[in-house]
Amino acid sequence: VQFNSLIDEFRFTRVLSSNPQTKLISLLGTIQGKDAIVTLEKTHFQFDTVVANPESSTMSLHQCESEFSCMNSIEKMKPIANNDIYFWGMSVMKQDLELNPTAKINLIWPATKVHVEKFDKQLFHIVRETPEVYKRIVKPYIDEMVNNGRLKWVNNILHSGAESDRVVYKYFDEKSPDDGFVVLPDMKWDGCNLDALYLVAIVHRTDIKSLRDLRPEHQQWLIDMKNKIKSVIPSCYNYLISADQLRIFIHYQPSYYHFHIHIVNVRHAGLGDGIAVGKANLIEDVIENLNYMGPEGYMNRTMTYVIGENHALWKNGLQAELEQQLKEDGIPEPPVIINDFA
Numbered sequence: 001v002q003f004n005s006l007i008d009e010f011r012f013t014r015v016l017s018s019n020p021q022t023k024l025i026s027l028l029g030t031i032q033g034k035d036a037i038v039t040l041e042k043t044h045f046q047f048d049t050v051v052a053n054p055e056s057s058t059m060s061l062h063q064c065e066s067e068f069s070c071m072n073s074i075e076k077m078k079p080i081a082n083n084d085i086y087f088w089g090m091s092v093m094k095q096d097l098e099l100n101p102t103a104k105i106n107l108i109w110p111a112t113k114v115h116v117e118k119f120d121k122q123l124f125h126i127v128r129e130t131p132e133v134y135k136r137i138v139k140p141y142i143d144e145m146v147n148n149g150r151l152k153w154v155n156n157i158l159h160s161g162a163e164s165d166r167v168v169y170k171y172f173d174e175k176s177p178d179d180g181f182v183v184l185p186d187m188k189w190d191g192c193n194l195d196a197l198y199l200v201a202i203v204h205r206t207d208i209k210s211l212r213d214l215r216p217e218h219q220q221w222l223i224d225m226k227n228k229i230k231s232v233i234p235s236c237y238n239y240l241i242s243a244d245q246l247r248i249f250i251h252y253q254p255s256y257y258h259f260h261i262h263i264v265n266v267r268h269a270g271l272g273d274g275i276a277v278g279k280a281n282l283i284e285d286v287i288e289n290l291n292y293m294g295p296e297g298y299m300n301r302t303m304t305y306v307i308g309e310n311h312a313l314w315k316n317g318l319q320a321e322l323e324q325q326l327k328e329d330g331i332p333e334p335p336v337i338i339n340d341f342a
């Protein structure tokens with residue numbers, strides 16, 4: 001199927017979410033009668049270009065020289081107003097599909113109910129997941145999510161050569177196949193703007209579904225993986241980013257229950273809850289925590305995180321659990337508020 005023709009066939013149903021800060025909008029619609037989610041994201045401004053250096057094998061960085069770098073690309077301008085030393089207005093900037101595209105387009109089709117619920121506007125709550133809650137509510141959900149085909153894209157990457165031309169690093173040793181992993185650009189990244197660098201490392205082993213499955217015996221494996229990532233990734237991007245500028249973290253709850261690691265430019269702030277506490281766990285902290293959690297590792301811990309009301313886990317028990325927790329903690333219920341705005 002052709003991406004372009006699918007986009008042409010998109011019939012709009014409603015807006016799922018829109019964020020003026022991240023310049024993202026997610027739309028629900030249908031394509032050939034099946035649910036489709038389109039996410040549009042305005043691209044960021046360019047100010048660096050990497051160019052070949054004729055005198056050496058290294059690349060060098062030129063700032064604001066290309067015709068598309070921020071100021072150079074202004075084609076038209078219209079003032080709005082000015083006051084004292086302040087001026088503001090609007091502009092049209094030169095666009096080019098290859099060199100300066102306007103927006104990134106993501107499509108999920110056919111989208112499942114789980115996808116729609118994830119992108120839809122919703123209220124969020126902070127909830128504690130005790131080991132008991134994990135076993136009773138979360139584990140059965142994970143088992144279902146592992147076996148319902150939602151990991152096909154992961155298996156495609158690991159075993160069927162999907163996105164293979166985009167892989168930036170692959171580690172595989174036949175003597176210890178379980179230690180293998182691949183690093184490639186995340187679907188969230190446009191692949192050009194280094195400020196927004198976003199990679200994902202996907203491990204070969206399938207026994208670790210989430211942070212919960214990590215035990216002290218995995219500590220060295222995590223350390224090795226982290227160090228390989230930090231050694232290799234800067235060189236893949238001509239050292240325009242350094243090892244200590246990579247924010248490397250693990251989501252809990254993730255959307256996909258096959259262990260993977262997010263690798264993001266530390267400058268990238270426009271990710272909403274994706275890098276927020278209550279979801280992102282720095283790999284360094286995870287490695288350190290394994291020193292103190294006993295042989296069962298994360299399985300023995302109470303995890304506190306953000307959950308949306310649309311999430312199946314909320315409806316399957318976390319909501320009831322949270323009400324119970326607030327009672328046990330002696331947190332008073334809020335008074336009933338009467339909305340008397342006319």
Ligand code: M7G
Pocket residue numbers: 153163184185186187188200251253254255256257260262274
């Ligand atoms: P997560 O923590 O399970 O989910 O991370 P979330 O961050 O979406 O809440 C999964 C990561 O894999 C996300 O950063 C996705 O953008 C990324 N991802 C998902 N899919 C389906 C693909 C894909 O097909 N290819 C690539 N390259 N990345 C993907």
